[in-house]
Amino acid sequence: MADSDSERCPVHDWARDYDIFDPDYVRDPAPVWRELRERCPIAHTERWGGSWLPTRYAHLQQMVKMVPALSSASPLVVPPSPEMMEILEAETEKHGETSRTPPITSDPPRHRPYRRLIMPLFSPHAVEKHIPYTRSLCNRLIDGFIAGGRIDAAADYAEQITPRVIAHILGIDPARAEEFVGWVRGVLEIGLTEPDEMLRCRTAIRAFFQEMVTERRKNPCGDAISMLIDSEAEGEKLTDYRILGMCSLLLIAGIDTTWSAISSSLYHFATHPEDQARLRAEPELWPVAVEELLRFYSPVTMGRIVTEPVEIDGAEMQEGDRVLLNFPGANRDPEAFERADEVVLDRERNRHMAFGLGIHRCAGSNLARMEMQVALRTWFERIGAFELEDAEAVTWAGGQVRGPRRVPVRFEAAG
Numbered sequence: 001m002a003d004s005d006s007e008r009c010p011v012h013d014w015a016r017d018y019d020i021f022d023p024d025y026v027r028d029p030a031p032v033w034r035e036l037r038e039r040c041p042i043a044h045t046e047r048w049g050g051s052w053l054p055t056r057y058a059h060l061q062q063m064v065k066m067v068p069a070l071s072s073a074s075p076l077v078v079p080p081s082p083e084m085m086e087i088l089e090a091e092t093e094k095h096g097e098t099s100r101t102p103p104i105t106s107d108p109p110r111h112r113p114y115r116r117l118i119m120p121l122f123s124p125h126a127v128e129k130h131i132p133y134t135r136s137l138c139n140r141l142i143d144g145f146i147a148g149g150r151i152d153a154a155a156d157y158a159e160q161i162t163p164r165v166i167a168h169i170l171g172i173d174p175a176r177a178e179e180f181v182g183w184v185r186g187v188l189e190i191g192l193t194e195p196d197e198m199l200r201c202r203t204a205i206r207a208f209f210q211e212m213v214t215e216r217r218k219n220p221c222g223d224a225i226s227m228l229i230d231s232e233a234e235g236e237k238l239t240d241y242r243i244l245g246m247c248s249l250l251l252i253a254g255i256d257t258t259w260s261a262i263s264s265s266l267y268h269f270a271t272h273p274e275d276q277a278r279l280r281a282e283p284e285l286w287p288v289a290v291e292e293l294l295r296f297y298s299p300v301t302m303g304r305i306v307t308e309p310v311e312i313d314g315a316e317m318q319e320g321d322r323v324l325l326n327f328p329g330a331n332r333d334p335e336a337f338e339r340a341d342e343v344v345l346d347r348e349r350n351r352h353m354a355f356g357l358g359i360h361r362c363a364g365s366n367l368a369r370m371e372m373q374v375a376l377r378t379w380f381e382r383i384g385a386f387e388l389e390d391a392e393a394v395t396w397a398g399g400q401v402r403g404p405r406r407v408p409v410r411f412e413a414a415g
């Protein structure tokens with residue numbers, strides 16, 4: 001990964017030199033996508049290791065089906081650093097394995113058996129069982145700050161929910177939530193531009209799960225890790241290496257994705273009192289409103305690696321190129337959505353791609369939706385009218401997962 005200061009030069013031509021970490025782009029990428037859709041719908045850059053950025057819904061629909069020409073072998077939005085490459089190559093030699101966190105890093109035919117193993121954890125029925133835990137967690141968090149009349153809705157609410165819920169599901173200690181958040185930010189946020197942090201956090205996550213797997217092999221207890229230890233894929237029991245990879249994926253995928261979606265939603269309501277009032281008056285809108293918030297503030301962009309030369313609408317991609325599946329940009333395409341750049345809480349037709357599309361479509365979407373519903377509805381039940389306390393203090397993270405990290409609000413207790 002390139003990490004020189006030149007990466008931070010201002011962008012003059014977004015079609016040929018975009019910067020996914022440009023602070024204005026991270027704060028609001030929609031104006032750039034609008035311009036690119038018209039002028040150069042699949043943009044290119046040499047920054048951050050080089051990549052292609054599609055912005056039209058139809059192109060994304062096409063690209064998710066191009067498997068394995070667009071491979072999932074390396075789904076981060078930046079390439080591994082040279083130090084990380086060395087580690088990965090050594091692991092490949094030792095374990096004979098290139099898909100490190102299946103199923104998200106696997107192409108067919110390897111993908112399906114691993115996806116099948118984790119899907120039962122996130123079925124509607126399985127997820128429903130976690131509603132009481134999630135609701136009581138949200139209520140406890142609110143109990144802790146309601147008397148004060150002000151709180152950071154991102155850091156002190158959204159960020160506190162998702163690590164505990166996924167820990168609860170995986171059978172690991174929810175009290176270590178802060179540590180999990182640090183690791184996940186190290187891999188998906190800070191580590192994208194600071195390779196040492198990526199390495200440190202990846203190592204910590206794997207060491208943590210190695211300890212858990214060793215312990216569960218001795219004392220199985222019917223939790224998710226014990227289930228994976230007992231499972232088979234491709235006709236064999238899973239090795240520790242594969243179980244560690246799958247657990248790391250579930251922890252990483254389950255935290256800042258949904259936390260970003262919850263904090264974007266609270267940011268939206270804090271800045272749109274009319275939408276806040278509407279949901280208080282029409283709570284039956286929550287399920288469609290959550291879909292619309294997912295569309296508008298879609299947090300997740302995924303990488304693909306080109307494995308053979310392909311041409312899409314004039315963009316000629318070569319073997320080894322990286323493509324960023326810009327689901328958030330596709331979700332703002334006016335060809336696919338009327339009033340695409342507006343939040344329409346009761347939008348009827350909403351075939352958004354926030355959870356991706358195709359064989360890798362989000363395995364945790366039922367869980368994410370449940371967490372959003374419970375977190376937002378519990379907030380609305382307990383917290384009265386709320387607004388941003390300081391618009392300047394709002395900060396956003398971007399790259400792989402986009403969402404606000406600081407959303408200070410003041411509020412009245414609900415009447």
Ligand code: HEM
Pocket residue numbers: 072075103104105115118166249250251253254255257258261298299300301302303325327353354355356357359360361362363364365367368
């Ligand atoms: C609002 C929250 C979420 C969003 C927007 C989201 C988005 C996505 C997207 C776009 C993909 C497709 C990846 C690709 O095409 O390469 C994906 C895959 C995945 N997500 Fe989520 N996700 C969310 C929450 C979760 C949660 C809570 C979990 C639970 C652990 C989870 C687990 C996964 C897994 C395991 C995959 C890989 C599926 C596969 O490769 O077959 N996600 N997610």
